[in-house]
Amino acid sequence: MTTRLLIIVDVQNDFCEGGALGVDGGGAVAERIAEFVREHGGDYDRILVSQDWHRGDTDNGGHFAVPPAAPDFVDTWPVHCVADTEGAALHPAIAAVEDRGEVVHKGHGVPSYSVLEGIVIGTGESVQALVPGCEIDVVGLAYDFCVRATALGSREAGASVRVLREMTAAVHPSGVAELEEELAAAGVEVVRTADRRDPAAGSREG
Template sequence: MVPLDALIIVDVQNDFCPGGALPVQGGDGIVPVLNRWIARAQAAGAPIVASRDWHPEDHISFTSQGGRWPAHCIAGTPGAEFHPDLKLPDEAQIINKGTARDRDSYSAFDGTGLTNDLRRHEIDRLWIGGLALDVCVRATVIDACREGFEVHVIEAASRPLSPESGQKALEEMTRVGALIERSREHLGAEHA
């Protein structure tokens, strides 16, 4: 990782971890991997961005409103907090998404100004992990590729809702130009 890289951590929130309102199986297992990546990013002087769902109580995506998902990550609630073991530094940029009641938003790039922020810092390569691989990570990666960034998906720092949809998401992300990072050397294992 170098200063022209950025680490993007997608939605590592309590509601997406075991015990949460919309848990991803093993979702909390990515936290130690991400913490090693955070340490590497800090050592390299690379920006760290963390997105989070930050929904109103009556968000359109909730089943109570005719949507697909149970109520989750309601702004200001414990479920919307980042996982307590995630070691986000104070200087990390926090991106809120899904804040409008009548509009769903899966990607950290969707209406957040993130592209402009990264361009302003002359970032050209992104390393992305988080939850869930086949939902918000997928959407973030696809948008990042469309914006022209070199995108690396940190597979060990992501978990899907299901193995089948996770595999499909990896294939789709590869088709749009993302690189799937599987090397242990690049997982920050030297910092473990």
């Protein structure tokens, strides 16, 4: 039987409004995901909830811009999601449903976008090893960075992958059309939740 995964990507305080790298609409995305988990979490065999978990004593392999250099918001970023800080904590809406999933940490000392680079806390499993052959729905922040990398990486690893569109938001909204062309070319479906087939109803189209 095919394993069905929901991957909730980096819905942390620093990536929501008011955070060090707040994405417009991040808080609303968190609320939508939490509601979705309450209503549909039982459709999945596992729910993975990822957190950027950077070190505070290094630039994490060039991921943090070091003054006087300014972040370019493509490859270098302001300090964010330092392990065990409030900024790295899950948004309260996600924290409220955290017990429905398993936490994944990534990026401790290195740049890390894809959740496949993370480790499941408690079991020590590599996410990379979990995804081949799975049916995966990806949600979270940000659409054009960590959601993108997770979706493309999962597809490359042999999973069937969808992004649930209204449960994500982009750093650069002007680039979303191009992003979605890239996802489609890789075989990643982008769907609205209203159009989402119930995983329990059978295999997916495409």
